[in-house]
Amino acid sequence: MQRVLVDQADITKTQLQEVPSEVLTDGQARMKIQRFALTANNVTYAATGFVIGYWHFFPSGIEGQGIVPVWGFAEVVESASDALAVGERLYGFWPMADELVIAPQDMGHKVVLDTTEHRQKLPVVYNRYTRRAPKSAQNEGYQSLLQPLLATSYLLSDWLQDNEFFGAEQVIVGSASSKTGLGLCKFLSELSVRPVKVVGLTSDANAAFVATQSGADSVVTYNNIETLEKVPSVYVDMSGNAEVKEKLHAHLDQELRHSSAVGTSHWDQFRPKQELKGPKPQFFFAPSQIEKRRADWGPGEIERQITAGWKRLAEDASTWLDLKEYNGLEAVADVYGALATGKSQPRDGHVVTL
Known part of the structure; x- marks a missing residue:
């Protein structure tokens, strides 16, 4: 082999x-x-x-x-x-x-x-x-790509709602051009009752893509973090970029109600120990939210919702x-x-x- x-x-x-x-x-x-x-x-x-x-x-x-x-x-x-x-x-x-x-x-x-x-x-x-x-190779390709990523996106959206968005007024999605970040923006933008604004945080190179495809209310680039509104916020970090995290924490400080670490796509700019202003980042582990929802709703329901969610977003995947x-x-x-x-x-x- x-x-x-x-x-x-x-x-x-x-x-x-x-x-x-x-x-x-x-x-x-x-x-x-x-x-x-x-x-x-x-x-x-x-x-x-x-x-x-x-x-x-x-x-x-x-x-x-x-x-x-x-x-x-x-x-x-x-x-x-x-x-x-x-x-x-x-x-x-x-x-x-x-x-x-x-x-x-x-x-x-x-x-x-x-x-x-x-x-x-x-x-x-x-x-x-x-x-x-x-099934067809194309369908299997989309499922291989999107099911695990959009399942995490869906669980993040569910977790934020489950925690009443930690009392925030805006959710900042770091590395919003990533498929998990894009999916989170899309799931949040779907909510009929949404007490928060969604901000896609990304690079200059990917700003137009995020603005066009994510459904976020606004897009902010990494070098413009200081333009983020100083209102109660949640940061969902997909990249693990230490410099970005430090700048965002310093800018929002006590207005940051929760800081969540999801991914480390910028792994080379990750630092495991940082002295940050505001709350200490907490790692989001998707299986934990699955187990919580199984206990809340019974076996099978969270899986059914995840499947329906990722398939719904995948319907127009060819456009993005x-x-x-x-x-x-x-x-x-x-x-x-x-x-x-x-x-x-x-x-x-x-x-x-x-």
Whole structure:
């Protein structure tokens, strides 16, 4: 099998490695990974691999080298399990590789859980796979790209509403050109009753894109942070850019009611310890909001709402997203490298087919 290793000390560096396939044992199934997306989200997985634990999902067994998780589709090519038959397709969380051996457990409602021992200690939302009928490559490309990102966008919107926007009058979405940031702006702009203004914070280069596509009430660029209104605010940070965060905290100070850290797409400008004015940033962990809503509403409801939400935004995805398709793991180095170094364009949606 082939897999892509990422240098944990310098996450811009990758190498393609060939290793023997794992021998199947009773209760396991071999999944041939066929299609997955590459986004800034995967850069965040690498940048927070030790802090949050993303390196633990698919351990490489090599010191200093990790495997970044991706979202996409795979097909059962060999099975020693009653839970999965050869030819079935699953959507979910995979390694940046061409195959994975899982220990599937049928959970009903088209859900399969990987019960591999080391994954049992990890958040269950990442270990759940959904059975999928064969669909078109384009539909699978959009789902691979948008479902995980817009699911996070939806959960952020729900979390803000759940907390009554922390008493703020404006929500500032950092790195609003990212697909998760764009999705949050779009979900907030949909609300029929919205007590806050939505401000898209982005670079000069992406300001026109955000203004046209996000639905935000206004757009502010990083070098104009001082123009933000000094009113009670919430900052939702997708980039982890330490300089931007410091400037925004200094400008709003006590008017900042909450500061949320979601992603680290600007990982190279991230500083884990900062002395900031205003509230201390809190990390937003999407699985925690899912579990809260499961307790509030019962099993299945938050998943139903997330699915309806991301599909609704995806209906017009072709107007704000250009699907870029690549063949083979050999293409990963350039695509992932562009994302990790901030050279990818916000309209581009990258999908790798194996």
